[in-house]
Amino acid sequence: MSRTPSHSTVEAKIRPVPRYGVFMVTGAVVGVIVAGILTLLGSYEPSDVLGVVYPPGQVFGFALLWTVPIGVALGGIIAVGLDRAARKHARVVRVEHEVVVENDDDQA
Template sequence: MAGARGAAAGRGTPSEHDHIVDDEVVSVVVRRSPRYGRFLFLGVVVGLVVAGILTAVAAATGDPGGPLTAGASGFLRVYGALAAVCVGVGLLVFGTLAIALDRMIGRRHRAEIAERATVLTDDLTSPVSDDPPRWGDEPERRP
């Protein structure tokens, strides 16, 4: 069992210098939840894409004296205004979707058993001492 813990912790196989100090088994509840950051990021991306599509449609069907006829600066102003609105709507829609999924999926949970072991390792190649560091003994130098 100690070998599995050492390998699971990413340390490889335990050596003869490992000492298990504390071994604890706890019952925990595992609950699935959507990742809100990913939903919100997707809302931003979808909002930017929709703003680009709306700007392209407005450029194709725009009137001759409109803001899109001013060249690149007019195009960027229209895209920026539409992006601000579309990103806000995208955040609202995808945030609401994440909350709704959390309400539906959040009801499903299961009990699991978690094991935690505190392992101390004797490192004979570079032993640790309780002495204060040498740099703490140096007097302060002020110019």
């Protein structure tokens, strides 16, 4: 089995890229914190319309339904903005591209 390598030098652009998942998870965590703050700041008086008092756990759950998706969306938007800003800092480097092809000439 013989190998025939081929070498070539090419130019490539490299740039820093944000990890979208990290930004979106951070946004979700911020959403949970905001939901907790809103729950603590809320009043637990009977509703004028229904006359029902919602327990803090239920208020927290309803707040999560709004704050977590908003936090995830804002985290994604921030990541996209940073990605576009990183395009300005792209640099060109020279890399060596090597391809190795194996020939099966020695079959038994």
